[in-house]
Amino acid sequence: MNKHFVAYFFATVTVIIWGSTFVITKVLLDYVTPLQLLVLRYFVVVVFLIIIYPKFNVKFDKKREVVFMLSGISLSLYFIFENNAINNTYASNVSLIIATIPLQTSIIKSIIHKNSFFTKIGFIGVIISYIGVSIIVVDGNGLSGVKFIGDLLAFIAAISFVFYSVFLEKTDNDIHIIVKTRKIFIYGFIIMFIYYLISGEKVTFEMLNGQVILGVLYLGIVASGLAFIIWNQSVKWMGSIKTNIFTYLVPVITLIFSFLILHEIITIYKLLGG
Numbered sequence: 001m002n003k004h005f006v007a008y009f010f011a012t013v014t015v016i017i018w019g020s021t022f023v024i025t026k027v028l029l030d031y032v033t034p035l036q037l038l039v040l041r042y043f044v045v046v047v048f049l050i051i052i053y054p055k056f057n058v059k060f061d062k063k064r065e066v067v068f069m070l071s072g073i074s075l076s077l078y079f080i081f082e083n084n085a086i087n088n089t090y091a092s093n094v095s096l097i098i099a100t101i102p103l104q105t106s107i108i109k110s111i112i113h114k115n116s117f118f119t120k121i122g123f124i125g126v127i128i129s130y131i132g133v134s135i136i137v138v139d140g141n142g143l144s145g146v147k148f149i150g151d152l153l154a155f156i157a158a159i160s161f162v163f164y165s166v167f168l169e170k171t172d173n174d175i176h177i178i179v180k181t182r183k184i185f186i187y188g189f190i191i192m193f194i195y196y197l198i199s200g201e202k203v204t205f206e207m208l209n210g211q212v213i214l215g216v217l218y219l220g221i222v223a224s225g226l227a228f229i230i231w232n233q234s235v236k237w238m239g240s241i242k243t244n245i246f247t248y249l250v251p252v253i254t255l256i257f258s259f260l261i262l263h264e265i266i267t268i269y270k271l272l273g274g
Contacts, residue, residue, distance in 0.1 A: 019253025089150025
């Protein structure tokens with residue numbers, strides 16, 4: 001089977017899963033804080049990846065580990081800013097701003113490599129996509145659909161994910177994809193745990209009801225473990241720019257899940273913008 005076809009399939013499945021996470025996270029934040037949710041999510045994904053592939057690469061390479069560490073830090077920052085954004089604005093707004101990742105990827109890679117990654121068709125696609133983003137966020141109500149702090153945090157989250165993708169491309173392709181994904185999450189967990197200690201927050205068992213446990217398992221195993229394994233494989237085969245283009249699908253998927261789970265109204269503006 002053509003690996004590019006598989007990469008397209010993997011990327012599509014991933015964004016469908018990720019499109020649901022904005023809504024699931026919004027529900028869980030009624031019970032736990034953004035930081036508590038992240039600590040639990042990272043713990044679950046690290047344990048899951050160790051269980052499904054208990055082999056470790058004992059060979060240590062300083063330069064390679066630095067790249068993994070930077071990738072893990074960038075991904076941690078993405079989750080930190082994303083969860084806080086969801087807590088301060090609409091789930092649909094966050095998903096729409098996250099959808100700017102393809103444009104930001106092209107801009108940042110163009111700066112890093114001093115070479116334009118834009119094509120005429122690609123540029124037209126970006127303009128059309130941004131018009132769609134603007135229509136959905138404004139939603140016919142002027143700036144009433146904009147919550148500045150939450151939307152700004154979502155924008156910073158998007159930038160963090162771009163750097164995660166850029167660093168991911170620089171990791172060794174000969175390393176098993178699960179080992180690669182696990183390394184990134186382990187470094188991310190270290191950063192998340194340090195952040196947790198500094199914050200002074202405590203994860204208590206009183207808030208762990210059935211709904212929270214199922215939600216955390218979904219975010220940790222499905223949305224982080226499995227989804228990032230197949231996403232990282234797509235980046236390996238297609239590169240960060242082509243793979244990140246699939247994030248344009250996230251807002252549409254989130255709108256559907258928001259309608260089904262949160263009962264948010266899909267207005268004509270959101271439909272047109274999508």
